[in-house]
Amino acid sequence: MSKKSAFAAFTALAIGSKLWFRQGDVPTSAGDAPIAAVKVNAEDVVILSGQFGWSIDAHHMQGVTAEQLSDATIGSDGYHRAWGLFEAEYAKLQVWTSDPTVKRTRVKKLKPSLTGQRFTIMTVPEGAEATLRVGMKGTMVQTGAETPMVVLDGYHRTVFIHVSHLGIHKRRPKMTMDRLAPQTKEVLSLLKAKGSLTAIEAGGVIRARSLAKRISELKEAGVDILAETKHDHTGQRYARYHLQAAA
Structure with a gap:
């Protein structure tokens, strides 16, 4: 709702407009949840799908169509149930022009x-x-x-x-040589010096963690590296990475 007072927002609505209001001063009648209604004159609204309010007849409705009142509640006396919205009497009055009980999904715009x-x-x-x-x-x-x-x-x-x-997923900029992290550059220097490297060797010499990730970054930056699967004396599998010579 705009910065207008609740009564000013209600006054600005045309006769026949659908609205929602909450009348905090009479919780035993209206309850705390917003109630749907239709404005039928300068001060009165006809309640939609509600079981409270006084009786109002067609004489007090100004230019409201039967279609606008199709969901209105009619009492056993044959009259519509209505409520008056007055500026001075109800300090806790709140008025909405769209259903405040419906949670609207935020739509993401795609390009x-x-x-x-x-x-x-x-x-x-x-x-x-x-x-x-x-x-x-x-x-x-x-x-x-x-x-x-x-x-x-x-x-x-x-x-x-x-x-x-x-x-x-957030797109990560493509890795280039000038964007390599310091430890990734150390891995490349060690590869150039030794020709090949394992995770244990990298951890022991330069304390590199997650050698596989560092190798992946180097490959993305254009470094030609070959992974060779090997087994130690216990049968445990490990990878040795070889730096390929430039063509």
């Missing part, structure tokens, strides 16, 4: 450039195929809409999933 973008399913859409699960990952193949076409890893065909159910 065509997101084609090829990776994502993870965060929630499963209502009525979706039973094979869809939270945590499944995939790739967008057609974007620019709120419900893009996607390919899920290991799934048999393309599907459409609204973006509100997807956690879009």
Whole structure:
């Protein structure tokens, strides 16, 4: 709602407008939840789907159509149930022009450039195929809409999933030689000096952690490295990385 007072917002509405109001001074009648209503004159509203209020007849309604009152509550006396909204009497009055009880999904806008973008399913859409699960990952193949076409890893065909159910992976800039971390540069220097390297050797010489990740960064930056699988005397498998000579 705007910065206007609740009564000013109500006054600005045209006759026949649908609104929601909460009357905190009479919780035993209206309750604490917002009540849907239709404005029928300068001070009165007809209650929709509610069981409280006084009786109001057509004589007090100014230009309201039967269609606008189609959901209105009619009492056993044959009259519509109504409520008066007055500026001075009800200090706790609140007025909305859209349903405040409906939680609106924030829509993410997608650009065509997101084609090829990776994502993870965060929630499963209502009525979706039973094979869809939270945590499944995939790739967008057609974007620019709120419900893009996607390919899920290991799934048999393309599907459409609204973006509100997807956690879009943040794209990391491509690794280049000038963006290498200091320890990754140390791994490259050691590889150049020794020609090949294992995780144990890297940890012992330069205290490098996660050599496989450092090697992955070097490969992304364009360094030609070959991984060789070997076994120690106990049969434990390990990798030895060889620096390939430039062509």
